[in-house]
Amino acid sequence: MKFADAEKLLAGCGQEHVLEYWKKLSAKEREALLGQIAAIDPKSVKLCRASLGKGVTAAVDTSKGKAPKVAVLKGAALKKAIAAGEKEISSGRVAALLVAGGQGSRLGYEGPKGCYSIGPVTGAPLFYFHARKILAKSISYGASIPFYVMTSEANNDATVKCFEQNDYFGLNPDDVFFFTQGMWPALSSEGRIILDSPGHIFMSPDGHGGLLAALKRSGALEDMKKRGIKSVFFFQVDNPLVEIADPAFIGHHVLEKSEYSLKLCAKRDPFEKVGMPMLVGDSYRMVEYTEMTEEQCLRKKNGKLYYLYGSPAIHVFDRAFLAREAAKAMPLHLAFKKIPFVENGKTVKPDSPNGYKFEKFIFDILPNAKRTAFLAFDQKDEFSPVKNATGNDSPETCRADMRAKWVRMLEEAGVKVPASLPIEIDPVYASDAQELLKTGIMLEADV
Numbered sequence: 253m254k255f256a257d258a259e260k261l262l263a264g265c266g267q268e269h270v271l272e273y274w275k276k277l278s279a280k281e282r283e284a285l286l287g288q289i290a291a292i293d294p295k296s297v298k299l300c301r302a303s304l305g306k307g308v309t310a311a312v313d314t315s316k317g318k319a320p321k322v323a324v325l326k327g328a329a330l331k332k333a334i335a336a337g338e339k340e341i342s343s344g345r346v347a348a349l350l351v352a353g354g355q356g357s358r359l360g361y362e363g364p365k366g367c368y369s370i371g372p373v374t375g376a377p378l379f380y381f382h383a384r385k386i387l388a389k390s391i392s393y394g395a396s397i398p399f400y401v402m403t404s405e406a407n408n409d410a411t412v413k414c415f416e417q418n419d420y421f422g423l424n425p426d427d428v429f430f431f432t433q434g435m436w437p438a439l440s441s442e443g444r445i446i447l448d449s450p451g452h453i454f455m456s457p458d459g460h461g462g463l464l465a466a467l468k469r470s471g472a473l474e475d476m477k478k479r480g481i482k483s484v485f486f487f488q489v490d491n492p493l494v495e496i497a498d499p500a501f502i503g504h505h506v507l508e509k510s511e512y513s514l515k516l517c518a519k520r521d522p523f524e525k526v527g528m529p530m531l532v533g534d535s536y537r538m539v540e541y542t543e544m545t546e547e548q549c550l551r552k553k554n555g556k557l558y559y560l561y562g563s564p565a566i567h568v569f570d571r572a573f574l575a576r577e578a579a580k581a582m583p584l585h586l587a588f589k590k591i592p593f594v595e596n597g598k599t600v601k602p603d604s605p606n607g608y609k610f611e612k613f614i615f616d617i618l619p620n621a622k623r624t625a626f627l628a629f630d631q632k633d634e635f636s637p638v639k640n641a642t643g644n645d646s647p648e649t650c651r652a653d654m655r656a657k658w659v660r661m662l663e664e665a666g667v668k669v670p671a672s673l674p675i676e677i678d679p680v681y682a683s684d685a686q687e688l689l690k691t692g693i694m695l696e697a698d699v
């Protein structure tokens with residue numbers, strides 16, 4: 253992009269001040285800034301500006317909301333779902349889709365969160381557990397499960413490097429598709445793009461909802477279509493307990509002819525900070541915990557919480573539904589944050605929030621699904637995210653939950669695990685007690 257084009261683009265969305273320090277920039281800085289400006293979509297900037305002060309997402313009146321009907325599969329129904337899921341996977345119609353473009357600011361780890369070392373014995377990164385589970389399933393079912401990994405511009409190179417350095421954790425590189433989500437500039441309360449240094453615009457990823465546009469732009473959706481993918485298993489990078497491409501969940505989704513299926517687990521306490529799907533009017537939507545009243549959170553039915561279930565963001569999407577939604581605009585969510593800014597040519601780090609970041613959330617497409625399905629699961633088996641550096645949902649709690657799951661597996665296979673023995677099981681080696689028994693168990697302590 254040339255300087256004159258940049259001036260024109262910025263003038264078109266009222267952001268001329270971005271070139272304020274142009275004369276003081278080096279040739280390299282100028283080139284980088286022009287690159288950033290070229291990536292700005294003036295229409296989006298105008299939309300973000302217009303949303304300041306009022307927000308773009310209409311507040312949901314949850315007072316007449318209803319809790320969703322959540323399937324708890326057992327016995328014959330569970331067997332039927334598993335059989336349908338196994339057929340879908342072995343026919344090569346299932347893909348795994350990981351959103352890993354977040355900044356992981358609460359964890360405070362430099363680098364992509366997926367590279368964070370979580371294996372209690374090997375120190376293997378979060379990506380290892382995801383990739384090995386996908387590999388294990390594709391070996392078991394004799395079909396490839398293509399793995400689509402969304403990164404951001406900030407962490408894409410480091411993510412790809414982590415896969416390369418680890419030989420893709422055993423996956424065929426042809427079945428791994430990296431694609432980057434969009435980045436958006438942050439705006440001040442007055443609607444001005446914020447520079448975090450004289451020659452640099454502060455940008456942040458456009459939220460996990462940026463997935464749809466990124467899937468389309470990158471050709472990932474087209475690639476899925478070419479490969480004959482029908483069901484897309486969606487998950488987040490921070491939860492190594494997730495059962496990727498779980499046949500029961502995939503099967504339930506298929507049998508229900510669902511476009512958007514959600515796995516839900518009982519909240520750990522009535523006020524747990526998770527989204528809850530709710531039937532409002534004639535469609536389901538995800539309601540944030542902040543949108544629920546205390547009375548709603550505590551309301552009981554048959555001695556149980558009325559809104560018992562929360563969503564840990566484990567979904568199955570119909571591929572054609574994703575393609576349909578990718579052609580539409582998504583609502584924006586605003587977050588008021590501390591954003592470094594330039595004053596008199598110097599970068600200042602503010603003590604209190606001073607600007608807005610804009611994000612899209614994937615679950616905003618829930619109301620557009622023609623058919624949905626909800627499946628209950630036990631939180632301790634499948635959900636223990638790494639969000640914070642310490643305390644709740646931290647590496648420490650996650651490792652303890654991983655260990656507890658492996659101990660349950662080993663005990664089911666008849667092995668008593670000494671409390672002091674560190675354990676870790678490669679998902680390709682075994683993912684449940686039956687596989688452990690088939691493969692054989694050898695504890696290091698026995699060697």
Ligand code: UTP
Binds near residue numbers: 354
């Ligand atoms: P979180 O909401 O936990 O955000 O993301 P985060 O960025 O990982 O962590 P904090 O809030 O800064 O501490 C949930 C999932 O969505 C992905 C994350 O990588 C994670 O898998 N995500 C989030 C994206 O892919 N892109 C985004 O822009 C935001």
